[in-house]
Amino acid sequence: MASSLSFEDPIFSSFAFYATVVILKMMVMSLLTARVRLSKGIFANAEDGKLHKEPKVTTTHPEVERVRRCHQNDIENIVPFVLLGILYVLSGPDPWWAVLRFRVFAASRILHTICYLTPIPQPSRALMFGIGLSINVQMAVSVLRAM
Numbered sequence: 580m581a582s583s584l585s586f587e588d589p590i591f592s593s594f595a596f597y598a599t600v601v602i603l604k605m606m607v608m609s610l611l612t613a614r615v616r617l618s619k620g621i622f623a624n625a626e627d628g629k630l631h632k633e634p635k636v637t638t639t640h641p642e643v644e645r646v647r648r649c650h651q652n653d654i655e656n657i658v659p660f661v662l663l664g665i666l667y668v669l670s671g672p673d674p675w676w677a678v679l680r681f682r683v684f685a686a687s688r689i690l691h692t693i694c695y696l697t698p699i700p701q702p703s704r705a706l707m708f709g710i711g712l713s714i715n716v717q718m719a720v721s722v723l724r725a726m
């Protein structure tokens with residue numbers, strides 16, 4: 580049965596919740612990057628460090644770049660999740676599977692960040708990335724099969 584993009588639709592309502600959770604998580608990465616920059620005095624542009632005691636302008640600091648890569652990885656995976664998720668909801672998926680997919684995706688992205696920033700040895704991060712990617716592929720296949 581087809582679903583609709585209404586909060587009264589339980590599948591869309593679940594999607595909206597988990598999509599918002601992962602979007603907020605992704606937005607937090609900007610704040611984390613700023614925090615690492617300020618604590619280390621590392622800036623991407625000369626004008627950014629004007630108020631810092633000992634500013635250093637570089638785009639190769641390992642800790643700053645790690646947070647930035649983590650943010651970039653979120654963008655590569657969470658943007659497709661949000662776009663595919665809308666199409667997936669409209670394709671009328673099985674509610675149990677749909678909610679499970681949204682939950683597993685959100686958990687995998689939160690754990691991916693923890694693995695990246697801690698850092699926890701591989702293949703933990705690769706596994707979390709793979710789980711999230713697999714959910715996106717599953718939703719894409721469901722959408723194509725609904726045509």
Ligand SMILES: N[C@@H](CCC(=O)N[C@@H](CS)C(=O)NCC(=O)O)C(=O)O
Pocket residue numbers: 648649651652655704705706708
């Ligand atoms: N753009 C990614 C594509 C592959 C990917 O996302 N791999 C996962 C698991 S190893 C990852 O966390 N990559 C680290 C990253 O994107 O910085 C990369 O360059 O690694």
